[in-house]
Amino acid sequence: MDLITEPFTYDFFAKALIAGAVVGALCGALGVFVVLRRMSYIGQGLSQSVLGGVALAAMVSIDPYLGAIFATLVAGLLIHYVGRQHGVRPDAAIGIVSTTMFAFGVALVSANRNKAINLTDLLFGNILGVTAADITLVVVVAMVMAAVGFLFFKQLVFTVVDSAAAAAHGVRAATIELAFTVALAAVVVVSIRIVGVLLIAAVIVIPASTARLIAKSFGPLVAIASALGVAAAVVGLFVSFHVEIASGPAIVLSSAFAFFAVLIVTVTIGALTVRRTRQRHHRGPASRHRSEQSNQCLSEVVRSFGRATSLSLHKRTTNTTMSGAQTSNAVPTAADPVAQVRNGPQLGS
Amino acid sequence: MAEPVVALRGVTAGYRGVPAIENVDLIIEPGELVGLVGPSGSGKSTLLRCLTGTADVYAGQVTLNGRQVRRGHPTHDIGFVPQLTSIETDLPLRAEDAVLHGLTANSRLVPWYSKSERRQAHELLERLGLSGYARTPIGHLSGGQQQRLLLARAMISGTGLVILDEPTSGVDLQTLQDILRLLAELHEQGTTILLTTHDLNWVAAGLPRIMCINRRVMADGPPADVLHPDVLEATYGAKVRIVHDGDRILVTDDRPLDHPTHLLS
Numbered sequence: 001m002d003l004i005t006e007p008f009t010y011d012f013f014a015k016a017l018i019a020g021a022v023v024g025a026l027c028g029a030l031g032v033f034v035v036l037r038r039m040s041y042i043g044q045g046l047s048q049s050v051l052g053g054v055a056l057a058a059m060v061s062i063d064p065y066l067g068a069i070f071a072t073l074v075a076g077l078l079i080h081y082v083g084r085q086h087g088v089r090p091d092a093a094i095g096i097v098s099t100t101m102f103a104f105g106v107a108l109v110s111a112n113r114n115k116a117i118n119l120t121d122l123l124f125g126n127i128l129g130v131t132a133a134d135i136t137l138v139v140v141v142a143m144v145m146a147a148v149g150f151l152f153f154k155q156l157v158f159t160v161v162d163s164a165a166a167a168a169h170g171v172r173a174a175t176i177e178l179a180f181t182v183a184l185a186a187v188v189v190v191s192i193r194i195v196g197v198l199l200i201a202a203v204i205v206i207p208a209s210t211a212r213l214i215a216k217s218f219g220p221l222v223a224i225a226s227a228l229g230v231a232a233a234v235v236g237l238f239v240s241f242h243v244e245i246a247s248g249p250a251i252v253l254s255s256a257f258a259f260f261a262v263l264i265v266t267v268t269i270g271a272l273t274v275r276r277t278r279q280r281h282h283r284g285p286a287s288r289h290r291s292e293q294s295n296q297c298l299s300e301v302v303r304s305f306g307r308a309t310s311l312s313l314h315k316r317t318t319n320t321t322m323s324g325a326q327t328s329n330a331v332p333t334a335a336d337p338v339a340q341v342r343n344g345p346q347l348g349s
Numbered sequence: 350m351a352e353p354v355v356a357l358r359g360v361t362a363g364y365r366g367v368p369a370i371e372n373v374d375l376i377i378e379p380g381e382l383v384g385l386v387g388p389s390g391s392g393k394s395t396l397l398r399c400l401t402g403t404a405d406v407y408a409g410q411v412t413l414n415g416r417q418v419r420r421g422h423p424t425h426d427i428g429f430v431p432q433l434t435s436i437e438t439d440l441p442l443r444a445e446d447a448v449l450h451g452l453t454a455n456s457r458l459v460p461w462y463s464k465s466e467r468r469q470a471h472e473l474l475e476r477l478g479l480s481g482y483a484r485t486p487i488g489h490l491s492g493g494q495q496q497r498l499l500l501a502r503a504m505i506s507g508t509g510l511v512i513l514d515e516p517t518s519g520v521d522l523q524t525l526q527d528i529l530r531l532l533a534e535l536h537e538q539g540t541t542i543l544l545t546t547h548d549l550n551w552v553a554a555g556l557p558r559i560m561c562i563n564r565r566v567m568a569d570g571p572p573a574d575v576l577h578p579d580v581l582e583a584t585y586g587a588k589v590r591i592v593h594d595g596d597r598i599l600v601t602d603d604r605p606l607d608h609p610t611h612l613l614s
Contacts, residue, residue, distance in 0.1 A: 036440060086365050153460035158450040161440055168401035168429035169506060170454030174421055212441065216486055219460065221441050 007241045015130045016194065016247065020233035022142045023191045024203065024251070028229025029149065029222050030187055031208030033180060036160050039090055042079065042181075044201035045098030046188040049075030051105030051197070054122060059108060064122075069189045075101055076185035080178055125196030125248035138190045145183055152176065157218050194233070195248040206255040207232060213259075213266050228258055352415040354379050354510050354541040355400060360409035362399050368407060369395040371565050377543060379509065382536045384556040385545040386575075388585050391563040393545040394432075397512050400543075401429055413510070423454070428503030430513040433496050433520075438488040444498055445470050445483040451505040473501040477531065493524030500531060511535065513544040517552055525551060549576065549600040572598055 007013040027043075034042055053071020054064045075097050083093030109119075121129055149156070158166040159173045167173040188200055195203050207228035208221075215221035236251030243250070355377035363369035370392035377383055385393045398404035399411045402418050411418040413426045428451065448470040449462045456462060462470075474480050477497040479490075487495060496516060503511050516532075517525045529552065536542055546552040553559050554572050561567040561575050567584045568575040576598050581589045592599040 150460055151458040154450075154453045154456060154462075158453045161442060161447070161450065162431065162436060164401070164403060164435070165429050165431050165502075166450070166453070167403055167423050168427050168431075168512075169451060169502075170423045170427075172423060215441055217441050217443050217446060 003238070003242065007238060012128050012130060013237070013241060015132065015135055016128075017234065017237055019130050019135050019138045020194050020237050020247070020251065021230045022138045023187075023194050024207070024229030024231075024233030025226040026142055026145055026187045026229070027191060027200075027203045028207040028211075028225035028227070030145075030180075030184055031204040031206075031229070032211065032218070032222050032225050033156060033160050034184065034204055035208040035212065037090075039094070040205045041091065041094050041201060042184065043188060043204035045079060045094035046072050046075050046185055047192065047197040047200040048098040049101035050122070050189075050192060051119075052101035052108070053105070055105040055108035055112075059112060065189075068192060069186075071101060071105075072185040072189045073182065076181045077178075080181040121196070122192065123196050123198050124246040125192070125194050125199070126246070130193055134190075134193050141186050141190050145187070148179070148183070152179075156180065195251055196246070199248040199252045202252040203229065203232070203255060206252070206259050210255070210259040210262050213262050228255070232258065351379055353377060353412075354381075354414055355543065356410070356412045357396070357399065358410045360396075360399060360406060360411055362395055362404045362406045362409075362411075363392075364395075364405055366405075366407075369404075369564065370399075370562065372409070373562070373566055375560065375566070375569075377541060379541055380536070380539050382532070382542045382557055383544075384553050384559040385543070385562060386547070386549060386553050386559055386584075387562040387567075389547075391584070393562060394514055396562070397429075397514055397543070397545065400512060401427060426508050426510055428506050428508045428511040430496075430499045430503045430511065430516055432515045432518065433492060433499070434518075436487075436495065436499070438490075438495065440487065442487050443484050444474065444479060444487055444490065444494075447487050447498055448473060448501045448505055451502040455506070469505055470501070473505055477501050478527070493520045493527070496520055496524060496528060497531070500528065504535065509539070510541045510543070513542070515545055515547065517546060517548055529555070549581075554598045554600070576600055578603075 031043075034040060049071050050068045051071075053067035053069070053074075055067070056071070057064045057067025078097045079090075079093050082088055082097060083090040085093075088096075120126075155166070155171050155173075155176050158169070158171055159176045163173040163177065166176075184204075187204075191200050191203065208225045210228050211221050211224035215224050232251050232255035236254040237247055239245070239254065240247040240250035353376045355375060357373050357375040360373045361368050361371045362373075369390075373392075373396060375383075375396070385396060387393050395404050399406055400413060400418060402420050402423055405420060413424055416424065416426075418424060445467070449466060452462065452466050452469075456466065471480070471483060474483055477500065479494060479497060479501070482490060482494065487498065490498065500511075500513070500516070503513070513532075516528055520528065525548075532542055532544070544552075554576060557571065558569070559572055559575050560569040561580055561584045563584045568577070568580045573596075576591055578589055578591055581587070581600065588603040590601050590603045592601060
């Protein structure tokens with residue numbers, strides 16, 4: 001019991017838990033769309049870009065967090081814009097923008113060694129550093145995301161499935177894609193304190209990929225990914241506290257454990273299903289005979305049901321023959337191409 | 350006189366400054382069924398994308414029901430069926446939900462679809478012979494079933510205009526006939542249909558009006574006028590023979606009919 005209650009004797013833990021759970025839910029939900037758009041490394045790219053902003057903030061002596069927000073938003077917009085240009089694939093855009101901004105940050109840091117920047121916290125996260133202001137920011141971002149996600153969920157899903165068709169059907173697909181990139185940048189910024197720059201991609205991608213192994217439609221997929229994100233954050237923070245390791249790696253390792261556990265279960269179920277199917281097809285004649293008898297009984301039921309419905313089906317088929325549409329029972333043959341034309345459907349009049 | 354559903358007047362359009370079609374005129378009146386034919390790269394899909402607002406229009410005017418179409422400003426006037434090969438099927442998406450996407454632009458701003466919207470989707474799935482597949486992931490459906498699903502998605506929005514990009518490519522004969530019957534049914538109900546096709550015999554020859562394009566309009570009219578050896582040679586750069594049997598037309602290669610049919614003979 002102490003394992004659960006002891007961490008709460010420290011003030012920072014409750015704050016970290018709240019922030020971690022909200023970040024986990026946010027990253028899990030957004031991660032679904034990141035993974036399905038095949039942009040798994042955008043989280044990594046955005047977080048790497050943070051260094052440029054943090055170094056710039058240190059140069060002009062403002063809050064590094066503001067620099068991080070600025071850099072991530074700029075990186076998000078640049079990735080969005082560059083990735084839509086002819087000849088530049090989205091993954092290449094992520095690589096170009098993130099490494100450029102990272103290099104910019106490194107250049108600034110190396111040119112100004114007298115300015116101290118705590119890169120360890122930035123890279124690996126620090127739950128001790130979570131403040132009440134951080135929690136407020138995380139919760140506000142989460143509420144905005146939840147509201148926008150609630151209102152535009154259908155538009156977002158259609159855009160991810162087929163953006164060209166979504167645009168043709170009246171959905172503002174380009175605006176949705178841009179808003180999604182901005183939302184992702186905001187989530188990356190609020191996640192840095194908890195998981196650090198280097199591991200943000202993992203908390204975005206792993207819960208969504210785990211959920212993808214289980215869920216068959218978008219709604220459950222988002223719900224499961226969010227729940228897994230929260231669970232990984234909670235378990236990871238407890239592990240981080242008791243084992244005394246950085247919070248970011250602990251959260252990512254918890255998430256990865258869940259992924260491999262689910263993967264092993266789904267692969268095993270798949271293998272068992274294949275084995276059962278093989279066994280069914282390699283049964284002896286007696287067993288096959290029993291199986292055929294049972295199939296005959298089933299066929300009889302289906303036939304009797306079919307007799308009841310065939311009349312209406314026949315009527316519907318007949319009615320679908322359109323004016324000018326000439327259907328014929330004559331079967332066209334390859335040797336008679338004119339017959340093929342004669343018997344082919346004639347549309348319209 | 351009623352406003353044309355589709356009007357392209359002197360349209361030059363393409364992508365990134367490179368025109369794919371030049372000076373194209375196309376007027377489609379309400380209830381018409383029109384096919385676009387032409388070789389690969391002739392600008393058929395670009396013409397369709399002018400209507401969906403996803404191509405750059407450099408000159409001329411594109412209007413849908415009298416309203417000008419502008420890039421990036423989608424209209425709600427189109428049911429669009431993309432090429433089957435452009436669809437990502439490895440997605441967690443059930444057939445029923447895929448059809449409901451067609452209602453997204455006009456649906457309430459909540460994450461779910463209403464009961465009446467779901468009923469509409471089920472009715473369409475039943476009409477298209479997919480009633481047993483409502484909860485089947487789209488990746489588990491055959492090519493023909495996916496094509497019918499995309500058609501259902503276009504139909505559910507209830508717009509007066511359905512445009513289809515290669516609706517019969519990659520489908521088997523049975524599905525091809527099913528799709529043609531469905532289109533004929535839609536046409537009878539007064540829906541305006543514009544489709545592209547490579548299939549001159551099964552599809553184009555059976556349409557009431559076809560337009561031959563190869564960057565520009567080569568011919569426009571009923572198949573009897575457009576499917577002419579000179580027009581097709583100018584469009585495709587291939588010599589063909591046209592066989593007439595009553596009011597039916599067959600486009601074949603220019604070898605005599607009694608010539609052996611081996612490909613390499």
